[in-house]
Amino acid sequence: MGGMSSPTRLVVLGAVHQFQPVHGYFLRRELMTWLVDEWANIQPGSIYNALRSLEQDGYVRESGTESDGKRPARTSYTITPAGEVELMRMLRDTLWNVEPFDTQAVMVIASFMFILSRQEVIAGLEHRISKIDAIVLTNGFHIEDTARSETTPKYVREIFELSTARLKAEQEWARSLAERLRQGEYSFADDPREERPRR
Amino acid sequence: MGGMSSPTRLVVLGAVHQFQPVHGYFLRRELMTWLVDEWANIQPGSIYNALRSLEQDGYVRESGTESDGKRPARTSYTITPAGEVELMRMLRDTLWNVEPFDTQAVMVIASFMFILSRQEVIAGLEHRISKIDAIVLTNGFHIEDTARSETTPKYVREIFELSTARLKAEQEWARSLAERLRQGEYSFADDPREERPRR
């Protein structure tokens, strides 16, 4: 129906949330400094498309166009309440769903985790850490499968070796981040303004 | 003009090279067992499109359609001489070009390295190993940049930490594979049939 979850939509919606009211060209500049074109394959053109598509779905709204001199007018966007809900849904989905070869998920999480609560991100990271143990095991079985298969070339095995190596690196990183979050690094939506943590 | 390099084209052209004469549905089945839909994001539909597009560019050629009973006829494809040249070009390009966030490149190399020569693959892996050292260094400077930037959120830093962790894992894997290739693991286009390695 109205557009599934995709890295592009999530990144653009998250960036609108963060910088609103914001026009396409600002997002384009800002996201390029994050190198999203490299780690999420988001080219400038896709940003404008994502904005139109998110608007059609009612997740963002035009909030005025201003034109400076005779330059092309720029349209500003704001996130809607429905957009906030959808953003949380997509983020949560990305945080808790661990796919063996999805290397972008964690990048997106790193970029927008502050929108969730510190507690949830830590819990999600811990879930990811143990899920990776499971995937590494299944990779082992895949390796045995390819060894037995007649048509599948032998070196497809390397794909799983590589996947395992990368996942272990990601696991190390997740452990380190979770630990640092527990010690209060970065600030989150739910952080108390001052004082000791509530409860 | 006639279609740039892309993982989809490379994988499909490589698979035609390997299994020719071959029809779309065979590729679809075979490539799914390699889990290309997961590590290269190649969905069945894209395979048929890649075949048509490669045919238009003259890299593959229809080599007969056979129909079994009244089932949909299946069209077989063969690679052309121009296709062999293009396949080598794309593979070589993928082997020697190291992009910091391109996680698919190495997967493709693992799948089709046997088409190149053992010597070239080993040399390419060694180049990759030292290139990764350089990228890890530049990641460090990117981290300093984001620390200084006003708009860029602080945790964008995590993206580079993660990239570095993954690259080091890839480096370990590349070292291990290069070593094993030197000791004669897997077979390559240029391997002598028997006897000691020529030189």
Added chain:
DNA sequence: GCCCAAGTAGTCAAGTTTGTCTATCATGGG
């Protein structure tokens, strides 16, 4: 004072990907 390179803001056609749909054949359980 003039010119050109770079920046601003976005559109658009052409190409690619996705998921769903069609239509036939095989098979095995009840």
Added chain:
DNA sequence: CCCATGATAGACAAACTTGACTACTTGGGC
């Protein structure tokens, strides 16, 4: 013996992505 399920083989509309293009402004070198 019948019919539901799954495999076979591919087509296609809708959505998304890409890279080139428009059209104006600003800044800096000479």
